[in-house]
Amino acid sequence: MKKLNLIANFIVDVIQILNEDVSQSEQKSSKKAVENKSEINEETGEEDTRDLNVISDLLKQHEKLQKTSEEDLKIMNSFLDSLVNLSDDEA
Amino acid sequence: MKRDDKNKNILLKLLLEEARSLANFNYLVSYTLTTRDKQLDQQERWRKHILKATKEMILYYKLEQQATNNLIKLPSIVASNYEGLFLLNVNVTTNKCSGFIYTFTKYKNDKKEKKEIIVYIYKEGELIQTMVVKEGSKAYELVFEYRKVFEKQLAPMRERINRMQYKLLLEIMYLIKKYLRQ
Numbered sequence: 001m002k003k004l005n006l007i008a009n010f011i012v013d014v015i016q017i018l019n020e021d022v023s024q025s026e027q028k029s030s031k032k033a034v035e036n037k038s039e040i041n042e043e044t045g046e047e048d049t050r051d052l053n054v055i056s057d058l059l060k061q062h063e064k065l066q067k068t069s070e071e072d073l074k075i076m077n078s079f080l081d082s083l084v085n086l087s088d089d090e091a
Numbered sequence: 092m093k094r095d096d097k098n099k100n101i102l103l104k105l106l107l108e109e110a111r112s113l114a115n116f117n118y119l120v121s122y123t124l125t126t127r128d129k130q131l132d133q134q135e136r137w138r139k140h141i142l143k144a145t146k147e148m149i150l151y152y153k154l155e156q157q158a159t160n161n162l163i164k165l166p167s168i169v170a171s172n173y174e175g176l177f178l179l180n181v182n183v184t185t186n187k188c189s190g191f192i193y194t195f196t197k198y199k200n201d202k203k204e205k206k207e208i209i210v211y212i213y214k215e216g217e218l219i220q221t222m223v224v225k226e227g228s229k230a231y232e233l234v235f236e237y238r239k240v241f242e243k244q245l246a247p248m249r250e251r252i253n254r255m256q257y258k259l260l261l262e263i264m265y266l267i268k269k270y271l272r273q
Contacts, residue, residue: 052102055266058259058263065256076189076190080190084212084220084222086229087222087224
């Protein structure tokens with residue numbers, strides 16, 4: 001079924017996201033963190049840089065998780081819409 | 092080197108925004124007439140736990156009142172054998188759920204007679220449609236296939252993701268507390 005394939009694809013995507021090595025995505029740092037990092041780096045010391053790296057990493061992980069949350073809602077809505085459409089077709 | 096106030100405020104603002112966003116959780120919940128109250132208690136306990144963990148962020152955004160009033164609601168119907176499957180989205184100030192409740196319309200003694208379910212579809216807490224679905228139809232098959240995927244794959248995966256999200260939230264809160272102390 002089309003909708004169940006969609007769910008299966010989502011599960012595969014999520015597993016990939018969860019298993020992805022964070023270090024592989026180091027270069028694609030979060031825009032938000034980079035902007036703040038450049039703004040702050042001028043006048044901050046080593047501790048700030050360390051914290052910023054931690055924050056940047058946390059933001060990246062958050063972005064990944066956020067995508068899965070959006071997908072969850074998409075899958076549920078897609079399922080509900082399919083159900084409503086099937087009910088109309090079979091009526 | 093001592094961090095100046097400007098930099099500290101920029102960092103704090105960023106961290107607080109992140110904490111607010113990370114305090115937005117999705118849960119995939121299933122329940123029956125007999126387990127609904129237990130499910131509600133569990134979700135409420137978890138919500139209060141998140142509020143406690145993010146106290147500094149809630150105070151910063153002055154959300155105490157809204158957070159206190161944000162009681163979780165899960166739809167129910169008058170039937171003894173229903174089952175509800177919902178995606179519940181809970182953030183600090185609001186909660187909403189989308190999903191469905193189904194119940195068998197009547198018990199069939201005759202195995203040859205087709206079963207029938209009535210499905211109540213909810214979006215963002217509102218009942219949007221009620222439909223009767225007969226065994227053998229595509230809709231009937233879809234309901235039970237989805238139920239299987241929901242329980243075996245989607246819900247356990249969501250739990251795993253939520254644990255990771257909670258861990259990130261605690262790390263962000265740790266940094267917030269650190270900068271607030273300085």
